[in-house]
Structures are given as structure tokens and as C-alpha cells.
Amino acid sequence: MSMQIAITVDHGPAALASFPGMPWMLASSTAGLGEAALAQSKPALRFTQDSPIYDEGDKAKLVYKVVSGVVRTCKFLSDGRRQIDAFYGAGEMFGLEIGSAHRLCAEAVSDCIVIPYHRHGLEQLAATDGQFARQFVSYAMRCLARAQDHSLLLGRRSAVQKVAAFLLDLSERSAGDDVIDLPMARHDIGDYLGLTIETVSRTMTQLERDGVIAMPTARRIRLSNRLALEDLNA
């Protein structure tokens, strides 16, 4: 079911600035100039778990920012298998494209709220505001760095190394907390790491047996031995 309800959310400058871990523009620099105009371009949208936000090939007229929840971008193969390209959490942007169409699809991992912006508006703003444009580039380059790291992970690492890196990455994203609440299912983790759910599960129980992590519940992970996790990836 593709539940998509337009709701009213305060997303003026103040609200935007309050999102934690803001990785991108719209936070500080352009609070005066573009912010207001852009923020009011569209109401926030709510998506229920697993509902599509846009599909591969859809016209890419909007760019999104996550307010709450988690979004995944992915591609499907003809045989139904899926590769998840990235997860996006609160404050992160997704959906920006170089061409006219989306190259990946986006789906709600959990129930989530996102704010859509007109891509055209962003581009115009970037064209007139130099500082904004620089943040634009910076954002793209950071995405690129992430994608490169992901490639390295997928190409030359064992299942344990992949899972370890994934957990460390998640921990880092939640301010380095040792306890992680996984917003996504094993299936998602597998499709992100290029593994099956069974291998993900087995690997995690093995890490638990080795005392490297603890799993109070399937969705809650405690990094009991962060050093050991880091050592796995060298």
C-alpha cells in the first residue's frame, strides 16, 4: 500500500535548524535567503513502512529531506534481487539527480516524514548563491565518498567484516552510542551488504558468541567490544 499523506508540520527555519546531525545546507548558511522560500514549497509528507517514495525512472522533480524515520534507496534486478544503495536518516537529503529521472527507487524503511523541495528551486538558488552552491558540491562529494566506501566494503570484505563495518557505521551515525536500535530488518541489512538474511543472522550470532556484541532483542545491538569490531576491518 502506497500510503502518502500530506500533513502539516512546522518546518520553518527554526524547525529545520533543530534537526540533529544536519549534514547539509539549509541549516546555517541560507537561513535568510533561500530557506524560507524553499521551505514553503511543499508540505511535509508521511510514508508508512515499506511504502515507495519514488520509483526508478520517475521524473526527478523533487528532492527530499528526512525529518524522521529512515529511507532506503535501491535498485532491483530482473530476478527480483535488490541492492540497497544507502540509508538516510533524520536531516539527510536524498533524491537529487543529475539527469531528469531517478536512477534508484526510494522507500520508507520505517514510518517516516520527509519534506520535498523543488529541484528547480534548489538549482536556481545554487546558481545565484555562491555559498549555497559550494555546499551543494560538498554534499555531492560527501555522497560520493560514501558510495566509494560502500564499493570497497562490497568488493573485498568477508561477511563478518561487512557486518562489523555496518554496525560501526550505524553507531557513528547515532553519535557514537554503543547501543544501536536497528531501524531496518535483516533483509535490508543483507541487501545493503550484498549478503543473504541467513548470513547476516549467523554472522551476528557469531559476533554475539564471541562477546563482541550483545543482542537484547533482534533489533537492539550493544557494541560490547568496539575495539574487536574495529580490528576486523583493520
Next chain:
Amino acid sequence: MSMQIAITVDHGPAALASFPGMPWMLASSTAGLGEAALAQSKPALRFTQDSPIYDEGDKAKLVYKVVSGVVRTCKFLSDGRRQIDAFYGAGEMFGLEIGSAHRLCAEAVSDCIVIPYHRHGLEQLAATDGQFARQFVSYAMRCLARAQDHSLLLGRRSAVQKVAAFLLDLSERSAGDDVIDLPMARHDIGDYLGLTIETVSRTMTQLERDGVIAMPTARRIRLSNRLALEDLNA
């Protein structure tokens, strides 16, 4: 051996514009404004096969454009294994970073000539010239798209699919020619696709047996049945 000789090459606007398949700026838009200033910032450099251009962690003060030959960017793991992130051919740029240091190392796949530009100069130009800045973003986004495709390839494809996709990509880069002259060794192909040299070799001979490709020599591939190759990836 790290052979790196400064040589004099005509790389003024005319020479630059003549590189085929120019994927980036400096070609058309800024021929008047920034081009001349940037082009004269440094003499072209020659690197011999397998010599390093920069290392992971080096200060990223320069950005490079390939004049001739092929360059690879890669990361090394503690166990000595290597993941090649990308290959860059004539006219392509590499070495642009978001932070102060290079996140990958760059090496000459074949003997090659590259032109270094001052990153600072590019950034300044981007700050003053809107059109240049837009091409800058466009370049970063295209790199991102490539990296995402690469992730998909590494995560969820079999050896044959990887090799097939690689050959098709190479062909596309050389204007869709059915005959490809591989500039890189099997080792490089393996490290790019997340496979061993043996698997790359076996896979290619299998493709040859199936009549999908022909290999007059190890480094020359003819795509005899492009359709079959494309079908492999669906």
C-alpha cells in the same frame, strides 16, 4: 619505481578541446575565462606503468586530468588486497576531494600523461563563475552515479555478470567499438570487480567458448555477441 617527469605538452585551450569524450568542464564553457589561467598552473606530468601518482592520505592540493593512458584509484586493505574504485581515461578528471587529504591512492595503469591543476584555483573559479560551478556539481554527480552502479555490480552480481558489465562499459567508453584493447591486466580487472585473476580469466575463456566474445590476444577482446552480453545483466 616512481618515475615522474615533468614534460612540456601543448595543453592550451585548443589541445584540451581536442580530447575525445571530454566528460567535464574546461572543455567548452570556460575556454576564455578560467581555462588559460588554470592550464598554465603546472606542466604536464608523465608517469610510467604502475607508478603511484599520489597515495592515500596525501594532501589533496592538486586535481588531475588524464591526457593519455589510464589511471586507477584504489584502496589497500591491511592484508594487502586491493579494491580498485575506478579507471580514468583520456579527458577524465580524478583526485578531487572534499577533505584535505586523498581518500584513495592513484596509480598509472599504463604509461600516462596527466595535467595537474591547483584545487584551490578550481574552487576559486567555481566560486566566481556560476556556469563553471554547475559543471562542477554535474561532474561530482556523474561520479556518484558511477560509484552507485559499481556498488550494484559488486553487491549482487555473479562473476559472469561482472565481467560482462565491465566489457560493455569499456566498449561504451571507446565509442561503442566492438573491439576492445584492454589497457589493464587481469589483476586490475579482478580488483575492480571484486574477483580473483583466476576467476576473471576462467570467466573470459568461458565467454569465448560460448562464442560471446573472441580473444585474438589476452589484451584484445572482440564482442562477437553483444546481445548475449547485455542479456547477462538483464
Next chain:
DNA sequence: CGTCTCCTTGAATTAGATCAATATGTGTGG
């Protein structure tokens, strides 16, 4: 003509996938 590097091929091994079953929730209606 030998040496070195790169490529191919073969046999044995293994990490991870697949197939199949059981467990652990989690929400629903009685």
C-alpha cells in the same frame, strides 16, 4: 635463448548461498 611477467588451466577447498525447519515475537480478535 633464457628469464620474467602475465595469463591460463586444473584440482582441492571454503565462504556464503540455498533449501528447509523451527523459534520469536507482534498484533488481532475472541
Next chain:
DNA sequence: CCACACATATTGATCTAATTCAAGGAGACG
């Protein structure tokens, strides 16, 4: 609150694609 259905997660038993280990070829170059 319990019983049931349904999702998601774990665990076990094979199977297989790709790696690893080990020889041979085939060019390139002095």
C-alpha cells in the same frame, strides 16, 4: 488474558560459485 495468524529471525543441513593452491603456457625483452 489467551489463542491464533503472520512477520521476522534464528538455526541446521546441504550445495555451489568462487577462492586458493599449484602447474603450465605464452609473450616480451634483454
